Amino acid sequence: MGRNLPATLLWLACLHVVGGAPSAWADEVTEAISAIRKLGGSVRSVGKEWEVDFHLRGRRLTDKDLAHVAILKDVAWLNVSRTRITSGGLVHLKRLEKLRWLHLEMTGIGDKGMEHVAGLPRLEYLNLYATKVTDKSLEKLASCKTLKRLFVWRTGVTDAGVARLRKRRAGIRIVKGLDLSKLASVFPTEVEKPKSRVPLKWVSVSSRDEAPLRSENGINCEILFENKSKRPVKLFWISYGKGELKFYARLAPGAIRKQNSYSKNAWLVTDDDDQPLGYFVVKPDDSRAVIPGSAP
Amino acid sequence: MSLTRSLVEDPYGFLRRTGVILLTASIFLGVVSRPASAADADPAEQRHWSYRPIVRPEVPPAAGGAWARNAVDLFVHRRLVREGIVPSPVAGRETLIRRVTLDLIGLPPTPREVMAFIKDKRPGAYQRVVDRLLASPHYGERWARPWLDVAHYADSDGYLTDQLRPVAWRFRHWVVEALNGDMPFDRFTIEQLAGDLLPEATIQQKIATGFLRQTLSNREGGADVEEFRVMQVKDRVATVGTVWLGSTVGCSACHDHKFDPITQREFYELYAFFNSADEVNIDAPLPGELGPYRDKRPEYDRRRRELIAPRSVEIEKLQRRWEQRLLEANANPGQDYRWDRRWEILGLIWRQGLGEGQLEGQEIVKLVPARRSQWQREQLFEYFLRFGADIDSKRFSELGLSQIKSGIDALNRELPRLSRAATVRETQNPRKSFFLNRGVYNDRGPVVRPDTPGFLPPIGKPLRRNRLALARWLVSRDNPLTARVIVNRAWQEFFGRGLVMTSEDFGIQGERPSHPDLLDWLAARFMDRGWSTKWLHRQIVCSAVYRQSSHVRPELRDRDPDNRLLARQSSLRLTAEAIRDSALAASGLLSRSLGGPSVRPPQSASTVMGGFGKSGWKVSERDGRYRRALYIFIKRATPFPQLATFDAPNARDSCTHRERSNTPLQALTLLNDPLFFEASRALAQRAVREIDGGTDKRIDHVFRICTARLPGDLERRELADSHRRLVAVLRRDPGAVAKLVPEKIEGLDPVEVGAWTGVCSVVLNLHEFITRD
Amino acid sequence: MTAEELLAIQGRRRFLRDGTCGIGTVALSGLLAEDGLVAGVTGESDTFLPREPHHAATARNVIFLNMSGGPSQLDLFDPKPRLQQLHRKPVPASFLAGLNDPVIKAGATVMATPRTFSRYGECGMEFSDRLPHLAGHADDLCMLRGMVTDTANHHPGQLLLNCGTPMFGHPSMGAWVSYGLGSESRNMPAFVVLTSYSKPASLVGPSLWTNGFLSSSYRGVAFRSKGEPILHLENPAGVSEMFQRVRVDTVRRLNALRLKQTRDHEISSRIASYELAYRMQAEAPDLLDFSDESAATLEMYGLNDETTRWYGTNCLLARRMIERGVRFVQLFHSDWDHHLDLDKLLKVDCRMTDRPAAALLTDLKQRGLLDDTLVVWGGEFGRTPMNEVRRGNSPGHQGRDHHPFGFTMLMAGGGVRGGQVVGGTDELGYHAVEDRVHIHDLQATILHCLGLDHTRLTYRHQGRDFRLTDVGGNVVEKVLA
Numbered sequence A: 001m002g003r004n005l006p007a008t009l010l011w012l013a014c015l016h017v018v019g020g021a022p023s024a025w026a027d028e029v030t031e032a033i034s035a036i037r038k039l040g041g042s043v044r045s046v047g048k049e050w051e052v053d054f055h056l057r058g059r060r061l062t063d064k065d066l067a068h069v070a071i072l073k074d075v076a077w078l079n080v081s082r083t084r085i086t087s088g089g090l091v092h093l094k095r096l097e098k099l100r101w102l103h104l105e106m107t108g109i110g111d112k113g114m115e116h117v118a119g120l121p122r123l124e125y126l127n128l129y130a131t132k133v134t135d136k137s138l139e140k141l142a143s144c145k146t147l148k149r150l151f152v153w154r155t156g157v158t159d160a161g162v163a164r165l166r167k168r169r170a171g172i173r174i175v176k177g178l179d180l181s182k183l184a185s186v187f188p189t190e191v192e193k194p195k196s197r198v199p200l201k202w203v204s205v206s207s208r209d210e211a212p213l214r215s216e217n218g219i220n221c222e223i224l225f226e227n228k229s230k231r232p233v234k235l236f237w238i239s240y241g242k243g244e245l246k247f248y249a250r251l252a253p254g255a256i257r258k259q260n261s262y263s264k265n266a267w268l269v270t271d272d273d274d275q276p277l278g279y280f281v282v283k284p285d286d287s288r289a290v291i292p293g294s295a296p
Numbered sequence B: 001m002s003l004t005r006s007l008v009e010d011p012y013g014f015l016r017r018t019g020v021i022l023l024t025a026s027i028f029l030g031v032v033s034r035p036a037s038a039a040d041a042d043p044a045e046q047r048h049w050s051y052r053p054i055v056r057p058e059v060p061p062a063a064g065g066a067w068a069r070n071a072v073d074l075f076v077h078r079r080l081v082r083e084g085i086v087p088s089p090v091a092g093r094e095t096l097i098r099r100v101t102l103d104l105i106g107l108p109p110t111p112r113e114v115m116a117f118i119k120d121k122r123p124g125a126y127q128r129v130v131d132r133l134l135a136s137p138h139y140g141e142r143w144a145r146p147w148l149d150v151a152h153y154a155d156s157d158g159y160l161t162d163q164l165r166p167v168a169w170r171f172r173h174w175v176v177e178a179l180n181g182d183m184p185f186d187r188f189t190i191e192q193l194a195g196d197l198l199p200e201a202t203i204q205q206k207i208a209t210g211f212l213r214q215t216l217s218n219r220e221g222g223a224d225v226e227e228f229r230v231m232q233v234k235d236r237v238a239t240v241g242t243v244w245l246g247s248t249v250g251c252s253a254c255h256d257h258k259f260d261p262i263t264q265r266e267f268y269e270l271y272a273f274f275n276s277a278d279e280v281n282i283d284a285p286l287p288g289e290l291g292p293y294r295d296k297r298p299e300y301d302r303r304r305r306e307l308i309a310p311r312s313v314e315i316e317k318l319q320r321r322w323e324q325r326l327l328e329a330n331a332n333p334g335q336d337y338r339w340d341r342r343w344e345i346l347g348l349i350w351r352q353g354l355g356e357g358q359l360e361g362q363e364i365v366k367l368v369p370a371r372r373s374q375w376q377r378e379q380l381f382e383y384f385l386r387f388g389a390d391i392d393s394k395r396f397s398e399l400g401l402s403q404i405k406s407g408i409d410a411l412n413r414e415l416p417r418l419s420r421a422a423t424v425r426e427t428q429n430p431r432k433s434f435f436l437n438r439g440v441y442n443d444r445g446p447v448v449r450p451d452t453p454g455f456l457p458p459i460g461k462p463l464r465r466n467r468l469a470l471a472r473w474l475v476s477r478d479n480p481l482t483a484r485v486i487v488n489r490a491w492q493e494f495f496g497r498g499l500v501m502t503s504e505d506f507g508i509q510g511e512r513p514s515h516p517d518l519l520d521w522l523a524a525r526f527m528d529r530g531w532s533t534k535w536l537h538r539q540i541v542c543s544a545v546y547r548q549s550s551h552v553r554p555e556l557r558d559r560d561p562d563n564r565l566l567a568r569q570s571s572l573r574l575t576a577e578a579i580r581d582s583a584l585a586a587s588g589l590l591s592r593s594l595g596g597p598s599v600r601p602p603q604s605a606s607t608v609m610g611g612f613g614k615s616g617w618k619v620s621e622r623d624g625r626y627r628r629a630l631y632i633f634i635k636r637a638t639p640f641p642q643l644a645t646f647d648a649p650n651a652r653d654s655c656t657h658r659e660r661s662n663t664p665l666q667a668l669t670l671l672n673d674p675l676f677f678e679a680s681r682a683l684a685q686r687a688v689r690e691i692d693g694g695t696d697k698r699i700d701h702v703f704r705i706c707t708a709r710l711p712g713d714l715e716r717r718e719l720a721d722s723h724r725r726l727v728a729v730l731r732r733d734p735g736a737v738a739k740l741v742p743e744k745i746e747g748l749d750p751v752e753v754g755a756w757t758g759v760c761s762v763v764l765n766l767h768e769f770i771t772r773d
Numbered sequence C: 001m002t003a004e005e006l007l008a009i010q011g012r013r014r015f016l017r018d019g020t021c022g023i024g025t026v027a028l029s030g031l032l033a034e035d036g037l038v039a040g041v042t043g044e045s046d047t048f049l050p051r052e053p054h055h056a057a058t059a060r061n062v063i064f065l066n067m068s069g070g071p072s073q074l075d076l077f078d079p080k081p082r083l084q085q086l087h088r089k090p091v092p093a094s095f096l097a098g099l100n101d102p103v104i105k106a107g108a109t110v111m112a113t114p115r116t117f118s119r120y121g122e123c124g125m126e127f128s129d130r131l132p133h134l135a136g137h138a139d140d141l142c143m144l145r146g147m148v149t150d151t152a153n154h155h156p157g158q159l160l161l162n163c164g165t166p167m168f169g170h171p172s173m174g175a176w177v178s179y180g181l182g183s184e185s186r187n188m189p190a191f192v193v194l195t196s197y198s199k200p201a202s203l204v205g206p207s208l209w210t211n212g213f214l215s216s217s218y219r220g221v222a223f224r225s226k227g228e229p230i231l232h233l234e235n236p237a238g239v240s241e242m243f244q245r246v247r248v249d250t251v252r253r254l255n256a257l258r259l260k261q262t263r264d265h266e267i268s269s270r271i272a273s274y275e276l277a278y279r280m281q282a283e284a285p286d287l288l289d290f291s292d293e294s295a296a297t298l299e300m301y302g303l304n305d306e307t308t309r310w311y312g313t314n315c316l317l318a319r320r321m322i323e324r325g326v327r328f329v330q331l332f333h334s335d336w337d338h339h340l341d342l343d344k345l346l347k348v349d350c351r352m353t354d355r356p357a358a359a360l361l362t363d364l365k366q367r368g369l370l371d372d373t374l375v376v377w378g379g380e381f382g383r384t385p386m387n388e389v390r391r392g393n394s395p396g397h398q399g400r401d402h403h404p405f406g407f408t409m410l411m412a413g414g415g416v417r418g419g420q421v422v423g424g425t426d427e428l429g430y431h432a433v434e435d436r437v438h439i440h441d442l443q444a445t446i447l448h449c450l451g452l453d454h455t456r457l458t459y460r461h462q463g464r465d466f467r468l469t470d471v472g473g474n475v476v477e478k479v480l481a
Helices: A007-014 A024-038 A063-072 A087-095 A114-118 A135-141 A159-168 A180-186 B002-009 B014-028 B071-083 B093-105 B111-119 B125-135 B137-151 B169-180 B185-197 B203-213 B225-245 B249-253 B264-275 B290-331 B337-348 B360-366 B374-391 B393-398 B401-414 B467-474 B482-495 B516-528 B533-541 B576-587 B605-612 B641-645 B664-672 B674-690 B695-707 B713-731 B734-740 B750-765 C003-017 C025-034 C044-048 C081-085 C154-163 C173-181 C241-262 C266-288 C295-300 C306-323 C342-366 C439-449
Strands: A042-046 A049-053 A075-079 A101-103 A125-127 A149-151 A173-175 A220-227 A233-238 A245-251 A256-262 A266-270 A276-281 A287-291 B277-283 B420-426 B433-436 B444-448 C061-068 C117-120 C125-128 C141-148 C191-197 C328-334 C373-378 C407-413 C420-422 C432-434 C458-461 C464-467
Touching (some): A024 A063, A063 A075, A063 A087, A087 A114, A135 A159, A220 A245, A233 A256, A245 A256, B093 B533, B137 B169, B137 B482, B169 B203, B185 B203, B185 B420, B203 B277, B203 B420, B225 B467, B249 B264, B264 B433, B264 B467, B337 B360, B337 B374, B374 B393, B576 B641, B576 B750, B664 B674, B664 B750, B664 C266, B674 B695, B674 B750, B695 B713, B695 B750, B713 B750, B734 B750, C061 C154, C061 C173, C061 C342, C173 C439, C266 C306, C328 C342, C373 C439
Parallel strands (some): A049 A075, A149 A173, C191 C328
Antiparallel strands (some): A220 A256, A233 A245, B277 B420, B433 B444, C117 C125, C373 C407, C458 C464
């Protein structure tokens, strides 16, 4: 009966704002809910089951307090992460036969009492992140037939332990976290795949007049300019239409620059005094434009 | 179409609420064409309500006994009678004086003012309070704020560089004075939009055009200066549209308006009025500045001439070469990026750091030298001395220009300064206005000429189609929008909501007025009474509607949750500024001096570091720390957190309606912000010093100061209880007392002051304190 | 002071602080009733009661990575080889037939993407090289390529995405969720907003996290974007815990008396915000103190890199808030409005956000929290397949305009089946043609994952039942695990 009361009513009941005389069993449940809420926990009813949270405001929760949760029995979801419980509290979980989702992360639990967890007949999700569990717990959990997801990052669990469990129970997704020492390879600061680039032809000139009059339209592509000469050079795009020179960059000796461009565009290279040295005409592909070392 | 029609005929907006969801959805899907074009029968009747001419409605006959006090009430009452609702009783005198004082001057009434009002049993007591408040110089300070919100006033440029605008405050001061002098709103409009174009324009009239200088400026390199100039002009058009026309014309910069009958072409016709206005700063001496300046000026001129005289011809030649090179770069962009950049910089950083007009330098260079004013010549020459060496560095040093520069710098340091002000003026280098395709600044379509939108009455045949003509048109008797929009925003300040809830949008998408006749009556009378803002405010605050109690009536909760029928007043959380000002006023810390440059009260170190750098926020001296919030320096990129927490708008766009949020961050501010705690301490000292004797008497005094009323028995008991507990807490903790009351005060027990600091802070944290009921 | 008094004060202090007496915001009505203060005042106090969801939830929390301004799907998520072929050519007329939107005009030319697309993960989901880190989570992500919205203007579009209607004044998604599930038992607000930007003329404002016509307790609490996220967490000098508790208690009791007098429900919200503020004083320093995070974690979020630090901090805060019971965290990043210089500016915003967002997924995953938490990535609309030329034709300066007819969003986490692409656009990327998902469908799906039926989550206002999804919305079953 009590279980089917709307949560609001139960809630009011536990504040003693409304009275009433439900059955003794309902009394017991009502009292348990009241106790959980006094501990800062929250209880929601979902269909015929309960969801219980302590991680929000109930982090002073200790082992014996879990007895209140055990009274509710039909708990499907329990979050006691970041609370003060230890292995000793796990014994209270064994009555929760409908429990599917269990957050134990960041608590003081270890391997002791894990058999109570492993014995839960419907457990699908188990979070043991940042606890003291080791491979011993994993051995016990192997008997949990329903388990699908297991989180053991920052615990005493070893790769070998995970491998053994995987062998016995292939259906479990086990997350042991990333090896953070290898982070650099997982998160490279700049992922750039080497591209195959066609070379552009360097045409050496000594005046603007020798270079193309203007750029033509083409398709988008990328040029990699490389200054292999021994002095700085300047890079000008020859515009469409009037063929004006638009300054883009100054490349130090040895510098490279990636430049977005279009095929049939023309790029003029000069020295620091704007004296033309040569030009490139872009091909319809990603390309490489090398300013040669022998440039005058 | 029937849906559209019902929308037009639905005076109260319920249908709109329910139907509009479908309607807007279908508009988005292109199913329904623009509803406003549904004109098929009588065009005047079919027109959207706010575009119809304002015809003064008949005042409903007096009925329902003595409740009504003026015409406003008769309109509201007629509606209430129809709904079968009786108005709320008049609010108690304490509530009333607090309400009207906060609404008219933005400060709480003093206990003496409260007592005087309570004791004044003669007829007209309330009117006398209203008269006193309307005559108070703080009235202008209170009412400047919403106007500065719509103008989006600030003391910095915005964007990344966010340079300061040290003379921006001159416009703020102009607004305060205009409001205090009850400048007729039509003149108020004309001076702000076109003061410079008035015949024999005074400096004050030019300062008024500072309204148009509240656009953001980008002084960062790499941007096309023309792009940002166009953006500023667009912002001016959008702001004028919002502020006077209650229309979202800004949408039309890129395409025809989706809902309202304004086309993209019409947007650029409005744009053309403003496209010829250039940003310039002018000398606007403050009292006492002109005399010393005039005394020194002849001597300055002589010595300056002497400095240049020996080589003036050659110098001028070189400067012309430099100017020519800049002009070439402007005419042929892309030819030489270095000179492109120099041209750009001339526009961006002209008299950098002084809040001067952007692009002013470029405009001077474009001007033939003969047409340049003396000021322009001097400033350009000084700029040339700083940045012109690139034209020919050899020649530059031969002519000794660096020495001349330091000579002039020294002279400038000696010359007494004249304060300046940010204004606009008609450009000296006329430019055409274009239809900009999709709003893109350099994608020019056909040339457009200044004109007003076709859905409003025509501008007629003014001598010149310039800003002045536009401003006059905005406040002409035929313009159906301006008076309605202005009256509605005033109403919004007094009731929390306008008669049109969407005070920023009187267009097709906006809400319809709850009391259309009342809105039109107020608008018509407002104009008839010479656009007197004080008349309008008096009319509203003297009505019985305004004076009602704000207590929520449970029986109306479902029928009228938003209090649209006005069967009561509304409790409104105070604005950010009023909360700060009230705490300062209650504590006695408030500095009531008027006007002047912006002040910098202390703020958290992290805010200062983030927005200003280590030494960028020089905290004002004593008086400046306790000025009214109106005067706090507004840096666009780094708003003052205390005000931002209480919903002060950012100064990016025009804000016609502030939010009134309620967050835990506000609680943290009132509890822990050093300013509010300091106010508690000052109030405590005041209470302990001013009231000899019992706890209860002191509590009553503090409560009266903060809420205008006396506490009830339960309230008094709670406060006395907290006092007792705080004394107990502090007796055991002398260390805390020393921190709590850092300065010993002769004859006062620090524990008492500390405990009263706590009690006073409780009262300053009450919902009632930050609310006007 | 007698021992009894001291105990009373301490009791009170713990009362809300530590929950030993078990009452927080949730118990406000009870608390007030207990004090004999609000007998007879009902209604608003129900605000804080926990509510039953409509069905079992697959997610308890939402982190919405709101990418304001309209990220370009064609340069990030939706490769279209046809664009390369039609580059600089006019849009084929067939795509524009029947369109009557003033924002989208014919005559523009097609723009190929300058980016390279590759397949990632076991599922082979395609991403461009601009989001290499997020792409690493391909197998966790559900990519919705058939998103559509109603409007091509920023603010209406953002309002639609956040509040379910392009109009002002309606509650935002976070407010609806807090309303739907109650904001019980928390030391932190149920709905928190964090912002970051690459351009200071930010497109983001409080209308996007408003409570609308719901109680103002449901409004999103915006932390400061620079400097300390929350100011004034510390008591003023000399104010001890006991002193503070007396202050806060007295404020509450007096406000409650006032509530009884005036029946102004805003006062109950004010009372709640004071209680929450008081608890935040205890909880927030722990939230904001990253010293318990490992160096590797900080590095993963990019906190040691100037480019990623801002967004990385926000992402890390989001995870820490989820752990502490914040139900809805919204991270606004603005802006992605790349009308010009798209390739360059896209790179800026991608570099600011890609790595932190991916780190957030990784971190949630390894802590087992991704199974409880729904993560959404996306903006108010996408961008056109056509080129928008705003600054001459010089190379690399092109951008794209706003595009509502087909764009991409990402979902991951609680209840979402990762490693799949749902929906698609035509060969030009112009129209969503397959499994179109309207913004209202997305909202219905998010609510569904939280255990809420979007048609039943309603609020009566001015005589009408309003809901987040207006009159639309279908749960996108394909997305669900």
